[in-house]
Amino acid sequence: MPVDSVFEVIAEPNRRAILSLLVSSQRSVGEIERQLRMSQPTVSKHLRVLREAGFVESNVDAQRRLYRLKPEPLQEVDAWLTPFRRFWSAHLDALERHLDRMDHSNEPKKEEH
Amino acid sequence: MPVDSVFEVIAEPNRRAILSLLVSSQRSVGEIERQLRMSQPTVSKHLRVLREAGFVESNVDAQRRLYRLKPEPLQEVDAWLTPFRRFWSAHLDALERHLDRMDHSNEPKKEEH
DNA sequence: TAAGCATATACGTGTCAAGGTATATATATG
DNA sequence: CATATATATACCTTGACACGTATATGCTTA
Numbered sequence: 001m002p003v004d005s006v007f008e009v010i011a012e013p014n015r016r017a018i019l020s021l022l023v024s025s026q027r028s029v030g031e032i033e034r035q036l037r038m039s040q041p042t043v044s045k046h047l048r049v050l051r052e053a054g055f056v057e058s059n060v061d062a063q064r065r066l067y068r069l070k071p072e073p074l075q076e077v078d079a080w081l082t083p084f085r086r087f088w089s090a091h092l093d094a095l096e097r098h099l100d101r102m103d104h105s106n107e108p109k110k111e112e113h
Numbered sequence: 114m115p116v117d118s119v120f121e122v123i124a125e126p127n128r129r130a131i132l133s134l135l136v137s138s139q140r141s142v143g144e145i146e147r148q149l150r151m152s153q154p155t156v157s158k159h160l161r162v163l164r165e166a167g168f169v170e171s172n173v174d175a176q177r178r179l180y181r182l183k184p185e186p187l188q189e190v191d192a193w194l195t196p197f198r199r200f201w202s203a204h205l206d207a208l209e210r211h212l213d214r215m216d217h218s219n220e221p222k223k224e225e226h
Numbered sequence: 227t228a229a230g231c232a233t234a235t236a237c238g239t240g241t242c243a244a245g246g247t248a249t250a251t252a253t254a255t256g
Numbered sequence: 257c258a259t260a261t262a263t264a265t266a267c268c269t270t271g272a273c274a275c276g277t278a279t280a281t282g283c284t285t286a
Contacts, residue, residue, distance in 0.1 A: 011124035012274080016193075023196050029233055042275065044234055063232045063283045071201030074194060080129075081191055083136050088184030125244080142263055155245060157264055176253045176262040 006073040009053045014038060015046050019055060019069065026068035028061070119186040122166045127151060128159050132168060132182065139181035141174070 010016055017036050021027060027035075033043045047067055050056045055073045058065040123129055130149050134140060140148075146156045160180055163169045168186045171178040 005124070005126065007120070007124045007129065011118070011120045013118065014274090016120065020196070023200050030231095039276070040233070041235080041277085045274080048234080060283095065233065069197070069200060071197070071204055074197045075201060077190070078194055078198070081187060081194075083133070084182075084184070084187045085191070087136050087182060088188060091184055121243095127244090143261095152246075153263070154247085154265080158244080161264080178263065 006053060006055075006076050009049060009055060009073070010077070012046065012049075014042065015050060015055075018043070018046055018050065019074075022056065022067060022069045026059075026066045028064040028066055030064070032067070119166060119168075119189050122162060122168060122186070123190070125159065125162075127155065128163060128168075131156070131159055131163065132187075135169065135180060135182045139172075139179045141177040141179055143177070145180070 010019070014036065018032055021032060021035060029040065029043055029047065032038070032047075033040050036043070038046075047056065047058075051058065051067075053073055054070055056067045057070055058067045060066075123132070127149065131145055134145060134148060142153065142156055142160065145151070145160075146153050149156070151159075160169065160171075164171065164180075166186055167183055169180045170183055171180045173179075
């Protein structure tokens with residue numbers, strides 16, 4: 001029943017909201033429920049997905065469970081972006097060179113479609 | 114019919130494969146079809162999603178369409194990761210301090226569950 | 227032990243997206 | 257113009273998932 005890829009986990013808007021909430025500090029299920037205006041079962045189910053995918057872990061505090069972030073899965077996303085970063089910095093360089101040429105000539109700009 | 118968020122777009126494994134293929138150079142639909150072993154309609158449909166979300170754009174070359182990457186949507190993913198990067202580097206710092214303390218004492222380690 | 231709070235889970239339902247097959251559109255070439 | 261090639265799209269079916277409601281589980285305190 002685990003969601004296979006980290007990308008599917010963060011595709012869900014409510015799960016991204018939970019992650020963004022937890023980045024500042026840990027929270028209980030009830031706190032998440034109130035701050036994000038989601039039903040309690042919805043929160044619990046998303047937390048289960050996040051937990052099974054390694055995005056969060058929990059501490060037991062009496063009846064509460066305090067959830068907090070774990071970095072690894074998001075680092076995986078970060079790593080996936082690596083080759084694309086190379087791509088877009090190359091792209092930026094090309095743009096800079098282009099703008100630099102523009103700066104020295106009054107040629108009308110060719111627009112792409 | 115556009116997919117609402119960039120995260121949903123990259124949640125699909127075949128689309129990630131297409132993006133990874135295009136990072137090295139532009140390709141025609143047929144090239145993508147052959148290299149990724151996907152049916153032609155499947156490729157075209159994923160390319161449509163990618164195009165409408167701004168991940169790719171295309172050039173007409175006779176009967177072919179050459180698709181190439183556009184950086185913006187992936188940069189958006191990159192930007193979304195920013196607060197989490199702060200989180201996990203703080204985490205790393207804490208780990209380093211912890212290991213540093215371990216280095217100077219022989220206390221048994223407390224394991225979390 | 228009863229009652230109450232916090233969280234997890236089971237089940238049913240509706241929606242939506244992905245893929246297959248068939249077909250349409252556009253371009254090239256004989 | 258007929259045929260082949262390249263790509264897009266329509267339609268259908270299937271499966272997955274997100275949510276709501278109801279209920280179970282577990283801990284706490286009177």
